[in-house]
Amino acid sequence: MRLSQLIVLGVLLGLGAGWWLRRDAGEPVAVTLSATQPAAVAAKPSAATHVDAAPPTPPASAADAPAGLLLPVQGIQASQLRDTFTDARSEGRVHDAIDIMADAGTPVLAVADGAVEKLFDSERGGLTIYQFEPSGRWCYYYAHLQRYADGLAEKQAIKRGEVIGYVGSTGNASADAPHLHFEVHVLGPEKQWWKGESINPYPLLQAGR
Secondary structure, eight states: OOHHHHHHHHHHHHHHHHHHHHHHHHSOOOOOOOTTSOSOOOOOOOTTSOOOOOOOOOOOOGGGOOOOOOOSBTTOOGGGOOOOTTOBOGGGOBOOSEEEEOOTTOEEEOSSSEEEEEEEEETTTEEEEEEEOTTSSEEEEEEEEEEEOTTOOTTOEEOTTOEEEEEBOOTTSOTTSOEEEEEEEEOOTTOOTTOOEEEOHHHHHHHTO
């Protein structure tokens, strides 16, 4: 082969190789997947991936509060009650209870079956009774009593409607306005008589009439 022909052939081969290299570097290459080839691998769920789970059990509240509570002062009608749950008290406190006005010595009745958890004489509440109901979820608190019913003792079982004390004005209550201070508490898992979340007894007593 003549020298001139060899030169021409070399030039053509060089041009062809350069074009092929540019094609590989800059042009996308289409890939066709077969019908049996998976298009993608499923991603593993991350820590933030939502997983269906049972909703947490809500804490006890007024929404599932005890029903059928007896009005705890003998002779008082539900229509005579006044909602004092959110009334202001000294030292920036909220009342967290209902005051049921009645003559001193009027019998105080157990609002439900249960047991006397604690008899306590406090500076603010005077003579008080803490009653637990059988499930241990609720505590009923009676305060400012003139005295306890005869023979009443801690851990004693009591029945709905049983006389457990008498209206008075002990503690920080005014002697001119004897009344029963009544609270309902949601008990925590510790079941401590001095600790609980107060809920409004007014609608519970209205519903139980």
